[in-house]
Amino acid sequence: MSKLSSRTALFSPSRTLILAGSTFTQLMRMKVFYFLLIFVLIAIGVNFIELPHTVGPESTGSDKLFSLKDPMIGAMRYFAIIIAIVATALVIPKDQEDRTLYTILAKPVPRLDYLLGKLLGILALIFAGLLVMAILFNVVLHFHTETLLENRLGMAEQMGWSAEAIESERQDILRQGPSWSLQRGILTIFLMSAIIASVALLISTFSSSTLFTIICSTLVFFVGQFMADGRDYYVAKAAATGDGSNLTTYASKFLSLTFPDFRPFNIVDAAVAGKMYPPGVFFGLLGITAMYMGIYTVLSWFVFSDKEI
Amino acid sequence: MSDVNAVEVRDLVKEFKTSFRRGPLRAVDKVSFTIAPGEVYGLIGPNGSGKSTTMKALLGLVQPTSGTCSIFGHDSTKVDSRQDVGFLPENPYFYKHLSGEETIRFYGKLCGLRGAALKTRTNELLELVDLTNAKDRRLGGYSKGMLQRIGLAQALVQDPRLVILDEPTAGVDPIGSRQIRDLIFNLKSRGITVFLCSHLLEQVEEVCDHVGIIHKGRLIKSGRLEDLISIEEQTEIVLSNADPALLDDIKKLIDSRDGAELVRTGKPRTTLEHLFLRETRDADSSNDE
Numbered sequence: 001m002s003k004l005s006s007r008t009a010l011f012s013p014s015r016t017l018i019l020a021g022s023t024f025t026q027l028m029r030m031k032v033f034y035f036l037l038i039f040v041l042i043a044i045g046v047n048f049i050e051l052p053h054t055v056g057p058e059s060t061g062s063d064k065l066f067s068l069k070d071p072m073i074g075a076m077r078y079f080a081i082i083i084a085i086v087a088t089a090l091v092i093p094k095d096q097e098d099r100t101l102y103t104i105l106a107k108p109v110p111r112l113d114y115l116l117g118k119l120l121g122i123l124a125l126i127f128a129g130l131l132v133m134a135i136l137f138n139v140v141l142h143f144h145t146e147t148l149l150e151n152r153l154g155m156a157e158q159m160g161w162s163a164e165a166i167e168s169e170r171q172d173i174l175r176q177g178p179s180w181s182l183q184r185g186i187l188t189i190f191l192m193s194a195i196i197a198s199v200a201l202l203i204s205t206f207s208s209s210t211l212f213t214i215i216c217s218t219l220v221f222f223v224g225q226f227m228a229d230g231r232d233y234y235v236a237k238a239a240a241t242g243d244g245s246n247l248t249t250y251a252s253k254f255l256s257l258t259f260p261d262f263r264p265f266n267i268v269d270a271a272v273a274g275k276m277y278p279p280g281v282f283f284g285l286l287g288i289t290a291m292y293m294g295i296y297t298v299l300s301w302f303v304f305s306d307k308e309i
Numbered sequence: 310m311s312d313v314n315a316v317e318v319r320d321l322v323k324e325f326k327t328s329f330r331r332g333p334l335r336a337v338d339k340v341s342f343t344i345a346p347g348e349v350y351g352l353i354g355p356n357g358s359g360k361s362t363t364m365k366a367l368l369g370l371v372q373p374t375s376g377t378c379s380i381f382g383h384d385s386t387k388v389d390s391r392q393d394v395g396f397l398p399e400n401p402y403f404y405k406h407l408s409g410e411e412t413i414r415f416y417g418k419l420c421g422l423r424g425a426a427l428k429t430r431t432n433e434l435l436e437l438v439d440l441t442n443a444k445d446r447r448l449g450g451y452s453k454g455m456l457q458r459i460g461l462a463q464a465l466v467q468d469p470r471l472v473i474l475d476e477p478t479a480g481v482d483p484i485g486s487r488q489i490r491d492l493i494f495n496l497k498s499r500g501i502t503v504f505l506c507s508h509l510l511e512q513v514e515e516v517c518d519h520v521g522i523i524h525k526g527r528l529i530k531s532g533r534l535e536d537l538i539s540i541e542e543q544t545e546i547v548l549s550n551a552d553p554a555l556l557d558d559i560k561k562l563i564d565s566r567d568g569a570e571l572v573r574t575g576k577p578r579t580t581l582e583h584l585f586l587r588e589t590r591d592a593d594s595s596n597d598e
Contacts, residue, residue, distance in 0.1 A: 015419060022415060025406060099398045099399075099401055100401075100402065100403060100404060102396065103398060103464075105368075105370060107391055107419045108420060109388070109419055
């Protein structure tokens with residue numbers, strides 16, 4: 001028979017991974033995940049077919065590739081955000097409703113392990129979904145880039161363009177093709193979804209309704225998109241009128257912690273536009289993500305540790 | 310046997326917040342009891358009497374408003390106390406996408422079991438709860454009785470010294486119910502302490518050594534089952550193959566004594582459950598032949 005000889009560690013990585021694995025499998029079985037994944041894969045895959053584009057005949061090859069990439073990255077972004085919000089809003093209430101939560105927490109499982117396990121499971125699911133989509137996206141983009149290079153450069157040679165002009169066109173097209181900046185852009189979508197999943201986790205620890213969690217998390221996501229602009233406006237206005245600038249600064253900083261600021265993450269759009277997205281910027285965003293996730297997860301733990309089940 | 314009680318509940322009070330106007334709802338009101346190691350203790354009471362809340366407080370799933378709960382001397386609000394506890398909730402629903410074997414392995418891993426030890430323990434428990442043949446089936450296809458038994462197996466996975474069962478036979482047919490009761494007897498024979506909450510009195514009477522009666526959040530009676538249900542001034546004699554003449558002699562003897570009175574004679578009755586089990590078993594045996 002077991003003896004109470006060892007203390008239960010406050011946090012156990014192996015136990016967290018076991019819970020994450022179980023959450024990943026649990027979510028994989030949900031029809032909504034497959035529905036959304038298949039829908040997005042079709043949305044990306046359909047681009048194999050040459051469809052009429054909105055770009056005019058005077059447009060360059062890079063315009064054509066941009067108009068291809070933009071909706072595909074948009075679909076991936078919405079997939080990641082929707083799964084992050086919906087899956088996180090569902091997991092804890094479902095465990096509670098099914099009483100699986102009772103049997104798990106009646107074992108020597110600290111509540112922090114449970115929360116982290118759930119969050120990691122959701123993130124693994126989003127990562128796996130994005131990975132599948134990213135592979136298909138890159139294959140589609142590579143196919144179109146090669147086709148475009150062949151057509152445009154062939155046409156340029158026929159029209160007697162200079163070697164410099166042909167090389168410039170080639171570089172323009174390649175910049176819009178699969179690149180490391182673009183891959184970092186896709187990883188940035190994952191970072192955004194990780195932040196919003198940790199926000200949804202925090203809300204679900206005190207909310208009794210899944211719908212409430214979904215609505216609030218969606219609002220936080222939208223507020224996060226525009227918060228930086230609003231903050232800049234009020235800080236600038238306070239500075240111009242010279243009134244209460246310290247208070248305004250502190251309030252805006254507090255607001256930045258309460259609502260995640262997603263403006264820096266809009267660098268994804270620049271990567272889609274073929275601009276350079278340096279690794280240093282990506283690591284900076286990784287740090288911001290870790291900070292937000294840390295704050296929201298610790299808050300979730302405080303709320304959940306005293307939650308009556 | 311250890312000196313430390315398996316369970317010790319002292320002046321437990323649990324209030325739940327309601328609307329501002331009504332004030333808090335007191336679900337458990339100064340409940341105190343102890344369970345010695347190896348005992349089978351039944352907490353009985355009607356629905357809403359505070360049984361499940363008491364149990365949840367003991368498992369650290371709800372925080373006591375006041376009072377204390379401990380398991381083998383460890384404060385039950387701390388995670389450490391759960392190392393020696395197995396818990397089967399009422400009507401458990403485990404992850405339906407897992408098979409019976411995977412379910413036991415999942416809970417075993419949560420308790421720190423790995424490799425060969427986990428495999429051996431899983432097989433032992435599947436054998437114990439008679440689900441070896443159904444180990445690869447998904448829980449979505451299990452009957453209620455099978456779910457209860459796999460629930461009991463997960464409760465026992467880390468070989469705990471205390472098992473807490475909340476209405477273990479709720480919604481289970483008589484045969485499944487009997488299997489669960491046999492498992493409780495098995496635990497008792499192995500020296501495992503069992504804390505059982507139920508409103509099925511016959512079931513509690515059959516398996517428990519000690520009982521507590523809880524009503525409207527208060528523990529109104531607690532003690533050894535034999536002491537609580539015996540009628541002190543009466544004595545029962547059960548005879549086998551007694552002819553009418555012998556019964557007449559006994560009646561005359563009783564009448565001749567001052568103060569003694571024959572209250573009742575008649576045939577002892579079996580229970581409907583025993584009748585049902587015997588008849589279904591007999592029917593199964595004749596079909597097999």
